[in-house]
Amino acid sequence: MLNLGILISGRGSNMENILKSIKSKKIPINPAVVISNRTDARGLKIAGNLGINTEVIESKGFEGSRADYDKKIISILKKYGVTPENGLVCLAGFMRIISPQFVKEYKNRIINIHPALLPSFTGLNAQKQALEYGAKYSGCTVHFVDAEMDTGPVIIQAVVKIKENDTEESLSKRILKEEHRIYPEAVNLIARNKVRVFGRKTIIT
Ligand code: GAR
Numbered sequence: 307m308l309n310l311g312i313l314i315s316g317r318g319s320n321m322e323n324i325l326k327s328i329k330s331k332k333i334p335i336n337p338a339v340v341i342s343n344r345t346d347a348r349g350l351k352i353a354g355n356l357g358i359n360t361e362v363i364e365s366k367g368f369e370g371s372r373a374d375y376d377k378k379i380i381s382i383l384k385k386y387g388v389t390p391e392n393g394l395v396c397l398a399g400f401m402r403i404i405s406p407q408f409v410k411e412y413k414n415r416i417i418n419i420h421p422a423l424l425p426s427f428t429g430l431n432a433q434k435q436a437l438e439y440g441a442k443y444s445g446c447t448v449h450f451v452d453a454e455m456d457t458g459p460v461i462i463q464a465v466v467k468i469k470e471n472d473t474e475e476s477l478s479k480r481i482l483k484e485e486h487r488i489y490p491e492a493v494n495l496i497a498r499n500k501v502r503v504f505g506r507k508t509i510i511t
Pocket of ligand 1: 319482
């Protein structure tokens with residue numbers, strides 16, 4: 307069984323939903339550790355209450371390079387058995403760019419959720435970007451993390467229709483509902499070894 311590490315920066319609703327889904331939907335993966343880059347991340351308390359190990363490596367004021375910071379993350383992941391061979395890392399609202407070294411060592415072992423239909427609206431405030439663009443549809447994407455931001459092979463996407471009177475808040479809420487559906491589904495597929503990567507494409511077996 308794979309060991310799961312979840313990286314968060316804030317609210318942690320995707321993290322909470324994945325952890326609860328592992329129990330209720332019997333996803334065959336061991337929730338090993340939740341790591342935050344912020345001491346004040348709300349998700350830390352939620353993870354603690356669910357009996358999951360939590361760790362913090364404060365990124366604010368961290369002296370050293372991005373690669374140095376990620377080395378610390380990697381050493382914690384390994385401490386909990388989340389290795390490249392036997393682990394899966396979920397970025398769940400982890401608002402940091404991952405270093406090329408981390409991506410290389412954990413090739414196709416790090417996944418992310420993004421609140422838009424990639425390749426549209428990458429980076430921050432994706433819901434606001436979709437509204438300002440005047441898009442009629444947006445959604446969310448679970449994808450493998452590669453060396454660029456929000457560019458890795460897509461695993462699952464869900465479409466959300468944009469309403470004329472949508473605000474950033476109302477659209478984000480409907481997208482989040484879909485995030486909570488597809489992120490555990492992606493974890494389940496990987497846990498059951500059902501996702502193959504061929505270049506940019508994934509195939510679900
Ligand atoms: C989610 O909407 C996630 O898709 C987004 O941050 C939110 C985190 O919420 N991630 C990104 O924008 C990454 N570029 P959560 O902490 O409640 O899971």
